[in-house]
Amino acid sequence: MGERFKGAHMIELMNHLGIEYVVLGNHEFDFGAEEVKKRMQESTAKWFGSNVRDAATGALFDGVVDTEIIPLQDGLKLGVFGVCTEETPTLSYPGNSVLFEDVFATSRRCVEDLQARGADFILALTHLSIAQDKQLARRVPGIDLMLGGHDHEPFTLYEGKTFIHKSGQNAFWLARLEFQLTRSAEHPERGLAVLPQWSMLANAHLPPQPECQAILFKYMRAMASEDDLEQNARVLATLGTMLSTRTALLRAGESNAGNLVADALRSELATDVGLINGGFIRGDKEYSARTNVTVGILKHEMPFPRPGVVVRIKGSDLRDALLQHLKKYPQQSGSHPHVSGLELMVDMRSNPPVITKMAYNSGELVDLEAELTVATSKFVAGGGDGCSCWLKGEILREAAKIPEIVADFMMKKRLLAYPENEGRITILD
Structure with a gap:
């Protein structure tokens, strides 16, 4: 299905689910940079890729968000950025027109930018290996939370003061993470108090959501002739x-x-x-x-x-x-x-x-x-x-x-x- 529709089916599912924020990963480029741009235009989400650049101009890849401040309750501000593995050119097919900059230098720049804009809590959306995520937490102070991909196994851990979570592959699990953020009005010098809690929900054996199933069946019908069904069997x-x-x-x-x-x-x-x-x-x-x-x-x-x-x-x-x-x-x-x-x-x-x-x-x-x-x-x-x-x-x-x-x-x-x-x-x- 991916080869036939080049990810369009996934975008429709993501739009239906109301996904708001996404980070580029290496497999987004499996069909080339121009197809990525088409899928992003079809998407209602904001796509982060702070280190993904146009190789000719140095500008951000078309349609990508660099950093964002999201207002929270009590006047607090959430800062968000995202980085994609620099190995993408050897893992997929972005072509020579796309440049993947150093994730550490990019992250440092993004954290400094978000802090200067008053971010109280900084979230990094990463598509890196867990080893790189840990290294990023050590080398770039100021990242409070990393939500990662790329690895196929789930991980939840602290690296220093940075909370790192990955939910694993193929939506086998759905993670729910909640962070209670409070700042004392009487003692602002104490800084932000962070109370995390999280849970992993197993998706195995759950009945499919009818609306999602309908979207999937629509694409299956479009590609499946009677001969295809017989061939697959x-x-x-x-x-x-x-x-x-x-x-x-x-x-x-x-x-x-x-x-x-x-x-x-x-x-x-x-x-x-x-x-x-x-x-x-x-x-x-x-x-x-x-x-x-x-x-x-x-x-x-x-x-x-x-x-x-x-x-x-x-x-x-x-x-x-x-x-x-x-x-x-x-x-x-x-x-x-x-x-x-x-x-x-x-x-x-x-x-x-x-x-x-x-x-x-x-x-x-x-x-x-x-x-x-x-x-x-x-x-x-x-x-x-x-x-x-x-x-x-x-x-x-x-x-x-x-x-x-x-x-x-x-x-x-x-x-x-x-x-x-x-x-x-x-x-x-």
């Missing part, structure tokens, strides 16, 4: 074992779903090695043994219909690229690799980390001076997720879209039996 293979697409495994461990996709790429494109980044698989589910895997399930799990490619690359450059994929470990990252045809041992205790073993399944060590072929996504081969060593390789050919490649592989296998952990990548930490 088509069974490709049956699971002989449980298959996990849990985000935590895909982004920081070994996932048998990641192994499956890497195997499909290597087998169908006839290469020495297959590789997929964990962020390509998005469902965050567990499928029990005897589940029939359908075309619809593949579309749900791999919503980015990106093509597979065959890359010819030197062994040493592949080694260096793999280390780039693992650079954020043990933090969850969409770059986390899943491989086929390789066995790796990585020593993360070393500074910098090193790959101590890189061998083919036969046990033969990979010749670091020789070239080999790798099947992966066009995103990865283009240096996505900051893995620039892939650019030293050469794309030999572009194949079908990866969900189609995986579907062909599944139809040949018919029965898929993958253990939970094969030890394809052993990490010493």
